[in-house]
Amino acid sequence: DTGVSQNPRHKITKRGQNVTFRCDPISEHNRLYWYRQTLGQGPEFLTYFQNEAQLEKSRLLSDRFSAERPKGSFSTLEIQRTEQGDSAMYLCASSLSGAEGYTFGSGTRLTVV
Amino acid sequence: GEDVEQSLFLSVREGDSSVINCTYTDSSSTYLYWYKQEPGAGLQLLTYIFSNMDMKQDQRLTVLLNKKDKHLSLRIADTQTGDSAIYFCAETPPTGANNLFFGTGTRLTVIP
Secondary structure (H helix, E strand, O other), rough: OOOOOOEEEEEEEEOOEEEEEHHHHHOOOOEEEEEEEEOOOOOOEEEEEOOOOEEOOOOOOOEEEEOOOOOOEEEEEEEOOHHHHHHHEEEEEEOOOOOOOOEOOOOOOEEEE | OOOOOOOOOOOOEEEOOEEEEEOOOOOOEEEEEEEEOOOOOOOOEEEEEEEEOOEEEOOOEEEEEEOOOOEEEEEEEOOOOOHOEEEEEEEEOOOOOOOOOOOOOOOEEEEE
């Protein structure tokens, strides 16, 4: 297992378009998290899955954002009708119990033009 | 809400010790974490400390926790140029929720 994998690494899109990112967590990790990181800031929590169940969502996750983890393995994060303010690094992380900390992926950098 | 604060920048000479400080507001946090982020990369977990401990050492890294003052520090001994990165502290929220709250990060620059 090579860790948490995110695709694509970079995405440039025009305002108003929809984008989808994928995260493949460490295979034995049942917990999966999405975070957003803007320049000069720490990561901000978006949402959390335990297996296929989405158990927590941040108020940052507007109705244009949707995340799924259909089989409890990989996850997708979709942003509809992108806005320039959505430009950020989107980070995925996974963990087994949470207490030991997460393993982060390298992120998907989104630029909305 | 939770508020994790860090100074933005730190410069040290190669071979010296670095001390990165963090203050947090939630005294009921159970775990506190230090992550490292290199340019263009995700975050790498360096170490974590349980709230009933006051010190943890792991090779060149020493974490000190002062619960009374809600102060966490990370000491890196014999700092190397490869330690140049942004360092984030993070805390667990009190509510039993499963997310972490991160500070804004401290950019460590190691001068050869």
